[in-house]
Amino acid sequence: MYRMLLAAATxxxxxxxxxxxxxxxxxxxxxxxxxHTRVSAVTHAATKAECGACHIAYPAGFLPAASWxxxxxxxxxxxxxxxxxxxxxxxxxxxxxxxxxxxxxxxxQRISELRWFxxxxxxxxxxxxxxxxxxxxxxxxxxxxxxxxxxDDD
Numbered sequence: 001m002y003r004m005l006l007a008a009a010t011x012x013x014x015x016x017x018x019x020x021x022x023x024x025x026x027x028x029x030x031x032x033x034x035x036h037t038r039v040s041a042v043t044h045a046a047t048k049a050e051c052g053a054c055h056i057a058y059p060a061g062f063l064p065a066a067s068w069x070x071x072x073x074x075x076x077x078x079x080x081x082x083x084x085x086x087x088x089x090x091x092x093x094x095x096x097x098x099x100x101x102x103x104x105x106x107x108x109q110r111i112s113e114l115r116w117f118x119x120x121x122x123x124x125x126x127x128x129x130x131x132x133x134x135x136x137x138x139x140x141x142x143x144x145x146x147x148x149x150x151x152d153d154d
Contacts, residue, residue, distance in 0.1 A: 039059045039061055039062070039149045039150075039151060040059055040060070040061060040100065040149055041059060041147065041148045041149030041150075042057040042058075042059060042060070042149075044092075044093070044096040046089055046092050046093050046096070047060075047093045047096050047097065050083075050085060050089065050093060051093070052147075054081075054083070055137055055138075056139055056140055056146050056147055057147075058111060058139075059100075059149050060096065060097045060098075060099075060100035060101050060102070061100060061101065061102040062102060062111045062114075063097075063101060063102060063104070063108065063111060064101050064102055064103060064104035064105065064106070064107070064108075065097075065098045065101040066106065066107035067101070067104075067106075067107045067108055067109060068094060068097035068098050068101055069094065069098060069107070070107040070109065071109060072090060072093065072094035072097065073094075075090065079109075110136075111136075112136035112137070117136075121136075125142070129142065139151065
């Protein structure tokens with residue numbers, strides 16, 4: 001009788017736990033609440049140099065491949081600015097971003113509009129802190145390790 005109760009309790013725990021573990025994807029294809037420490041920093045020299053000339057070189061895993069393809073296909077109008085590159089450099093950077101992209105659907109262009117980003121920052125960033133940063137794009141203002149792919153609260 002004791003073994004039957006133990007077996008039933010174990011089975012119940014597994015049935016209740018497995019769905020919770022299976023449903024912890026966020027919009028970036030990263031798993032669980034510790035996604036901050038699991039973001040791969042940009043290691044590609046051209047991406048670091050070209051993208052990093054104006055803003056941090058955002059980790060490719062923040063957006064799905066379709067987003068990077070769309071963004072890299074319209075660099076003449078990169079958020080209102082021209083970020084045009086020669087074709088070889090553009091293709092090289094796009095290949096890197098697409099091969100390291102996160103999972104997700106659609107082709108969102110602003111990381112700051114993704115559900116995981118909004119949820120993470122909604123209650124943590126005051127208007128004063130955002131004004132000090134200048135925009136949501138200035139990750140390094142609050143996340144000192146952003147260039148290294150570390151976005152934990154600093």
